[in-house]
Amino acid sequence: MKYNLGLIGYPIKHSLSPWIHEQFFRRTNIEGTYSIFEIDSHRSFSEAIKQLKSKNLHGFNVTVPYKEKILDYLDELDGQAEQIGAVNTVLCKNGKWIGYNTDGTGYVRSLLTKFPSLEKNNNLKILLLGAGGASKGIYYALIHKGFRNVSIANRSTEKAQNLLDNQTIGNVLTLNEAEKTLSEFDIIIQTTSVGMKPHEEKKIISLTNVNENVIVSDIVYQPLMTAFLQEAKSLHRSIHFGHTMLLYQAQYAFEIWTNTRPEMEKLDEQLQIILEG
Numbered sequence: 001m002k003y004n005l006g007l008i009g010y011p012i013k014h015s016l017s018p019w020i021h022e023q024f025f026r027r028t029n030i031e032g033t034y035s036i037f038e039i040d041s042h043r044s045f046s047e048a049i050k051q052l053k054s055k056n057l058h059g060f061n062v063t064v065p066y067k068e069k070i071l072d073y074l075d076e077l078d079g080q081a082e083q084i085g086a087v088n089t090v091l092c093k094n095g096k097w098i099g100y101n102t103d104g105t106g107y108v109r110s111l112l113t114k115f116p117s118l119e120k121n122n123n124l125k126i127l128l129l130g131a132g133g134a135s136k137g138i139y140y141a142l143i144h145k146g147f148r149n150v151s152i153a154n155r156s157t158e159k160a161q162n163l164l165d166n167q168t169i170g171n172v173l174t175l176n177e178a179e180k181t182l183s184e185f186d187i188i189i190q191t192t193s194v195g196m197k198p199h200e201e202k203k204i205i206s207l208t209n210v211n212e213n214v215i216v217s218d219i220v221y222q223p224l225m226t227a228f229l230q231e232a233k234s235l236h237r238s239i240h241f242g243h244t245m246l247l248y249q250a251q252y253a254f255e256i257w258t259n260t261r262p263e264m265e266k267l268d269e270q271l272q273i274i275l276e277g
Contacts, residue, residue: 003032009063020250024262049073059091059257074099084136089253104141106249122146127185130192131160153178182209190218195226203227
């Protein structure tokens with residue numbers, strides 16, 4: 001069987017997804033293609049989707065600005081995608097389009113691959129910086145994995161409050177409050193676009209008050225070494241790069257489509273070389 005896969009979004013001409021899935025095809029000895037279907041924001045989305053259905057895809061990824069817009073065109077939703085309210089992966093099976101969100105699970109996979117000992121300690125205090133779509137996905141994936149002590153810091157505490165569920169021990173904080181209490185947390189995860197090119201010098205908060213055993217993570221991967229991670233490194237703290245989330249959310253999507261999990265050995269290093277030019 002030859003898989004026909006792809007990606008929709010705008011703009012996506014420079015997406016790394018085709019390269020990543022090409023590696024997966026090679027590593028699993030599965031035949032397939034992964035194509036880009038750029039849908040200009042001025043074009044009729046309904047018309048573009050109608051054309052997409054005629055291509056007989058086995059599945060496709062969805063990126064900005066269509067992760068929520070695609071919901072109206074799906075037949076079913078996976079539980080996590082329903083909780084998050086956004087889809088980044090669609091499985092086309094038996095004439096139905098089924099929506100998933102692999103971002104959060106991909107992030108948690110990447111974190112636990114780098115720091116496997118974390119899985120044995122569900123009592124770790126985790127801080128998410130930001131309360132947008134990425135934070136939402138990561139939050140639900142952490143809860144699903146058994147981590148309960150998750151706090152959320154955001155400019156708007158109301159948005160963060162809407163994210164917390166009843167089973168969570170953590171708190172909602174302003175960014176200022178978070179900055180003052182950083183020493184309480186074992187893992188700090190930056191989930192916003194702050195520090196992304198072309199604003200590489202920006203940081204969401206200062207890390208001065210972190211404890212010495214903290215893990216500092218940033219989902220931004222352009223640049224790979226954000227100002228946020230640079231500060232953590234200068235303090236000799238453990239850091240976790242954003243490009244690994246990109247890889248592991250793609251791995252989970254590939255698994256949904258093909259029922260095969262690609263091995264990831266050295267793939268993060270190869271992607272790092274590409275990102276660093």
